[in-house]
Amino acid sequence: MPFFVTVLESQLDELRRRAHTRRLRVVEGVAFAVHGEGVYHAFSEHPPYQPVGNPVPAFFVVKDGSRLPANVTGSLADMGAAEDTPVVVLDEAGLEAPVAYMGPGLDETCVLHVISPKKDAAKRRVGLLESDMLAERRVLVVGLGSFGSTVAVELAKAGVGKFALVDGDRLEPGNIMRHQCGLADIGRYKTLAVRDAILARNPDAGVETWECDVNSDLSMLRRNVTGSDVLICLTDQGRSRFNCNAAAVAAGRPALFARAITRAAGGDVFRYRPGGPCLACLFNQGLAPGEDEVSNSRQAAEEAPDYAPEGYDERLVQPGLAADIAPIVQMVVKLALVEMAPRGAAHWERLREDLSAPFYIWANSRDEIYQDWQPMQYFFNRNSILRWYGVRAERDAACMTCGLSS
Numbered sequence: 001m002p003f004f005v006t007v008l009e010s011q012l013d014e015l016r017r018r019a020h021t022r023r024l025r026v027v028e029g030v031a032f033a034v035h036g037e038g039v040y041h042a043f044s045e046h047p048p049y050q051p052v053g054n055p056v057p058a059f060f061v062v063k064d065g066s067r068l069p070a071n072v073t074g075s076l077a078d079m080g081a082a083e084d085t086p087v088v089v090l091d092e093a094g095l096e097a098p099v100a101y102m103g104p105g106l107d108e109t110c111v112l113h114v115i116s117p118k119k120d121a122a123k124r125r126v127g128l129l130e131s132d133m134l135a136e137r138r139v140l141v142v143g144l145g146s147f148g149s150t151v152a153v154e155l156a157k158a159g160v161g162k163f164a165l166v167d168g169d170r171l172e173p174g175n176i177m178r179h180q181c182g183l184a185d186i187g188r189y190k191t192l193a194v195r196d197a198i199l200a201r202n203p204d205a206g207v208e209t210w211e212c213d214v215n216s217d218l219s220m221l222r223r224n225v226t227g228s229d230v231l232i233c234l235t236d237q238g239r240s241r242f243n244c245n246a247a248a249v250a251a252g253r254p255a256l257f258a259r260a261i262t263r264a265a266g267g268d269v270f271r272y273r274p275g276g277p278c279l280a281c282l283f284n285q286g287l288a289p290g291e292d293e294v295s296n297s298r299q300a301a302e303e304a305p306d307y308a309p310e311g312y313d314e315r316l317v318q319p320g321l322a323a324d325i326a327p328i329v330q331m332v333v334k335l336a337l338v339e340m341a342p343r344g345a346a347h348w349e350r351l352r353e354d355l356s357a358p359f360y361i362w363a364n365s366r367d368e369i370y371q372d373w374q375p376m377q378y379f380f381n382r383n384s385i386l387r388w389y390g391v392r393a394e395r396d397a398a399c400m401t402c403g404l405s406s
Contacts, residue, residue, distance in 0.1 A: 003038045003110040005031070005086045005100040008203055011044045012090055012098060012114065019062040019092050025069040028079060031058035031086050040086045040110075042100075049199035050184075057081065059104075061089045066096075068106075076104035086110065117202040135161035137340045140228040142166045142214050142221075142244055143235035144190035146178035146322065147258060147329055149197065151232060153180050154333045156198040160340070162206045163198060164224045165191040168213045178322040214240050221247050230339045231255040232332060242401075245279035248272055249402045254339045255279075258332045264324035265368040266385075269331050269360045270393075271339075277358055281396040281403070324364045331360060331388065357390030 015027060031040040032053035041051045042058040059081055061072055068089070069075070076087060081104035089106065090098035100112035137160050141152050144167040152163060167190045175190075176182050185193035191209035198205055214221050214235070225231050225247040233244035233255060241257055248255035252274045260267040272278050338355055341348040363370040363385040374384040383389075397403045 003040065003086070003100075003102050003108075004113065005040045005042055005088065005110045006113045006115055007042050007044075007088055007098070007100075008048075009114050009116040010204060012088075013094075015044050015060055015062060015090065016092055016094055025062050026072065026075050026079070027060040027062070029058040029060055031056050042086050042088055048203040049196045057085050059085065059087045061087060063089060063091050065091060065093070073104050073106060088112070115203075117204055133342055134159040134337075134340060137230075138162035138164065138228045139336065139340075140164040140166070140224045140231045142231070142233045142240065144194045145169075145175065145234065145236065146325060147234035147260075147332070148232070149180035149190065149194045150326075150329045151234060151332050151336070152194050153197050153201060154329070155336060156201045156205055158333070158337060159202075161202070161204070163195075164208045164210070164228060165194055166210045166212065166214050166221070166224070167191050168211055178325060215243055218243060218247070222251065225251045225253050225255075228253060230336055232336060233257050234259075234332070241279060245272065246401050249274075249278050256332055256335055256339075258328055260325050260328060262368045264321065265365050266361065266363040266370055267325065267328040268362065269328060269335065271335050271358050273358070277393045277395040278399065278402040280401040281399045282359060282393050284396045284399060285393065327362050327364075327388075331362070355390075358393045359391040361389045361391060363387070 019025065027044055029042060029044040030047075031042040032047075032051035033040050033056045034053040039053070040056070040058065041047075041053060042060075043051075044060045057080055059076055059079065061069065061076075063069065081087060083103040085103060087101045087104065087106060088098055089101065090096075098112060098114065100110040102108045102110055139152075139155055139160055139162070141148050141163065144152070144165055148167070152165065156163070169190055171179065171181055171185050171188055171190050171193055173183075173186055176186070180197050181188075181190070181193040189209070189211045191211050195207045195209055198207055210217070210220060212220070221243065225244075231244060231248050231253055233241050234257075235241060235244075236259070244255060245257070249272070254274065255272040256269065257272075257279055258267065258269040270279055270282055334351070335355060338348065338351050343349075363373055366373055366375065366385055370385060374382050376384045376386045380387075395402065
């Protein structure tokens with residue numbers, strides 16, 4: 001069975017720099033071995049994300065041109081390299097491709113993958129984005145549940161390079177059916193778990209986290225909104241949404257708000273652009289029907305009346321499937337990219353024309369407020385499920401958030 005070794009290009013570059021200034025030649029690192037598959041993820045320093053597998057020794061050898069360090073095989077053996085220890089050899093100048101071996105003898109080569117997220121992502125975006133256009137964009141995501149975690153990871157895949165994550169909750173077992181993170185992250189703060197999920201896609205991303213209730217630190221919220229290109233609020237509380245809305249209006253930054261309604265029968269996405277209607281205007285005009293989805297025990301406990309019998313609150317939990325929220329999440333991602341994409345590119349200009357409405361409604365099934373809608377079938381000229389609908393919304397001159405500031 002062939003052996004596969006992966007390394008991060010950024011860590012190889014750092015090794016070359018250190019070798020040049022400090023004359024380092026043999027460096028002890030760590031690899032995470034996926035046993036039974038012959039896969040080793042090797043790191044010369046602390047991994048920027050939580051790798052898969054069990055930790056085992058690994059070594060990195062920096063050679064000068066074509067010359068290996070003297071008695072390198074003996075040095076590796078003395079340092080504890082065994083027959084199943086991956087060894088990555090690279091030249092200081094970076095003129096030759098690095099090579100991976102299994103064991104200190106340097107006689108059994110492995111398949112080596114040098115991972116460069118920036119280059120790899122750029123290849124997938126050719127024709128859509130300038131290669132590093134999104135690397136300097138900063139997104140503030142408030143709420144890291146099933147919506148926020150997926151949006152953050154999808155934006156990382158698209159090449160967004162800077163994130164600010166805000167959420168005070170920890171990941172619970174009931175979250176993982178729709179969350180980007182899994183059983184290994186139970187008990188962790190959602191911000192830190194999602195940070196690792198982002199870095200697993202792009203180890204070069206900059207991720208800042210705040211483990212707090214956004215409503216309790218409005219100064220932090222205002223600072224982060226001002227320093228971001230777009231605010232994405234995906235919380236399950238009206239108070240936090242309206243605080244985020246007010247911060248976006250005050251800072252003159254675009255903002256996106258999304259939710260699912262009861263049992264994820266459908267949902268909606270609202271986009272605030274400076275000068276246009278804000279979230280408060282939308283609700284003032286009665287354009288956001290339906291009750292928020294109750295998707296966790298904390299929400300259920302808040303919704304249950306004081307006189308409710310034991311266990312009543314658990315019956316209020318009405319989570320839809322991950323597939324039910326996926327269309328809403330993807331609309332948020334697309335709208336966020338539209339806000340950050342360059343002007344003038346034909347693809348993005350067409351999308352701006354297509355997605356010009358401030359408010360979008362999606363229906364998953366003929367339930368709840370959509371029970372009188374038509375099945376999708378073959379028609380496109382009537383209200384039916386499984387389609388997006390753009391909705392006009394006007395700015396409210398009497399809005400207490402944006403109207404009085406005009």
